[in-house]
Amino acid sequence: MERPGAESINLDHARTPRSVGEQAIKVLLAAAAVISVLTTAGIVISLGTQAVEFFGDVGFTDYLFGTEWQPLAGGESQSFGVVPLLWSTLYLTVIAMIVAIPLGLGVAVYLSEYASQRIRKIFKPIIEVLAGIPTVVFGFFALQFFTQEFLQGFLGLDVQIFNGLSAGIVLGFLVLPTIASVSEDAMSAVPASLREGAYGLGASKRMVVTRVIFPAALSGIVAGLVLGASRAIGETVVILIAAGNSPNLSLNLTEAHQTMAAFIANTARADISAGSTAYNTIFVVGATLFVITFALNLIAIRFVRKYRQVYE
C-alpha cells in the first residue's frame, strides 16, 4: 500500500511499536485478520474430512461420472452419480446468463456512456436496489408471479409449476446487478484520452462505444461475467423454491430441475442422521460447488488485475 507523499518524509521509525502494549495491540489486530484465513481453512477441512469419508463408501469415478443421483433411496436404487446435479447447475446458469449478459451489459453501457448525470443518479440506485433484495424474494416472485402469471398465464406455456425455465430467467435478473456494476466500473476506468482520440478521428458514438471502450474494458467485463456466473452457480433459494427438487438430466426446461446448492439446502432441511452416507453427500456436493466457484473467482481476480495494470 504505497501512499502518495509517504516517500517524502520517512516516518517508519515512528511507526515501530515502542512498548509492550503497542506490540500486543498489533498482535490482537493481526489475530482478527487471521480469522478470515481460518474461515477458509475451516471450510476446506470440514468439506474435505466428510468428503474423504464419503469416498470410502462410494468410488470417486462413480460419483463424478455417474448419471443417477438417488442418495436418499434405499437398497439397490441408491446411487451417487453427481452428473444430473452438475448438469442442472450449469444448464440453469447458462439460462441465467443468456438473460443477464445482454441486460447487464446494456445497462452498464447505457449508464456509463450515454446517460446524463441526472438519469444516472436515478437509475444507478434502482439497479442497486435490485442487488439488495433478498434471494428468497426472487424465489417467491419466480413461483408466484413468473411461473403462474407470466409463463403459464400470459404466455400460455405448458410448463410445470416447478420448472427450470422460470428459475433460470429469474436467476438471470438476480445476477444482473453484479454484471452491470462490475462492467460499468471497468468502462468508467477507460481513460478519456482513448474516447477523445476516437472522436477526433471522426468516429460516431456507437463506434467509440463498441470499437474502443468495450474492447478496452474487456478484461473487467469478463471479470464481471465470471463473478455473475459464479453467483448463479452458488445460488440456492430461487432454485429451491421455483425449480422443484428432482434431479433431471435433460434439456427440458418445462420440468423440475435440481442444482447442487438446492440439493444441499433441501437435504439439510430433511432430518437425516449425522454420519450417514446421505449426510456426507451434503459435504461432498458442497466441496464440488466450492471448488467450481473458487476456480471461477481466481479467474475473475486475474482478469481484474489485468485491467488495473493497464490503466492505473
Place this chain on the structure above:
Amino acid sequence: MAVAEVEITRKAVERSSGGEDTKGLIFLSALVLTLLVSVVFLTTLLITVASDGVDRLSFDLLTDFPSRFNPETAGIASAFRGTLYLMGLCAVFIIPIGIAAAVYLEEYADSEKRINRIIEVNIQNLASVPSVVYGILGLAIFVRGELFGQSFSLPLNMGTGSPTLLAGALTLGLLVLPVVIIVAREAIRAVPPSIREGSLALGATQWQTVWKQVLPGSLPGIATGVILALSRAIGETAPLLLVGAAAFVRFNPEIDGAFTALPVQVLNFVGEPNQDAFGPLAAATIIVLLVILILMNSVAIFLRNRYEQKW
C-alpha cells in the same frame, strides 16, 4: 475540474461529428430497452409482493406465532424476533473483528510479507464463496462441533448437534465479515496520510494515531459497511437452513436454543400446499423484511451524508 473539461470537449466533439446515424439510434434504443426491462422487472416484483401481502399486514402479524394449520391467524412473531436477535448477535461479532482486521491490513500489515498477501487474496475469495457453503461450515463446526472427525464441545449448547440461534449468528457473521473488512478498509484508506504523519510527528504512538485520528475520521464509512453487511446477513436463507433454522417455531428464540428467521419463514410459507392462505402470508412477511432493510439502508445513507468527512 479536469473531469468537467473532459465533459465539455466530449459534448462539443460529439455534436461536431454529426450526431447519430440510424445504426447508432438502433443501438441506443436497444440499450434503453435493457434498462427498461430491468426496471419493469423490479417494479413488477415489488408490486406483486405489495399487492399479495398488503391485506395480511397488521400488528398482530408481528405478535402472533406461525401455524401450519391456521394460516388466517398465523403470525411471524418468532421469525421477526429471530431476525432482530440474529442481527444483534451478528453485529457484536463482526464490528470488533471486522474493524480490527481492516485496521491491521491498512495500518500495520507490511504488504510485502507473504502472510499478509495471503490474507488479502483470501478475503477476496471468501467474498464469493456461495452462502450455502458457509452454511455447511456452520453445520460442521458450530452445530455439530466437529473438526477433522473429532468432536469438541462449545459454550451455549453449540456443538451438541442441536441448532442454536448463536450458531446461526456466527455463521452469518463469518459470511459477511469480508464485506465489513473490504468497506472498512476503503474508509480507512480515505483518511489522508498527512493526518497520520501529523499525529506521529507530535509524538503519538501508532495505536494512539489509529484510535484518536484514523478511526474517528473513518467512522461514517465503517458504519455504512457494517450496516450493509448486516442487511446482507438478515436477507440470507440458505446458511440458516443448513444450521437448522426450524419451520414453525411457536416460542420466542433464545440464544442457545431453536430459532427461525424471516427469510426462512417466507420459504416455509411458500412451501405450504394451501397457497391461497399462505401466499399472502409469505408476501406480508417479505414486506416486513423489506421494511427492515429499507430502514437500515436509510440509516446508512443518513450517516454517509451527515458525517462524511471531506479532507
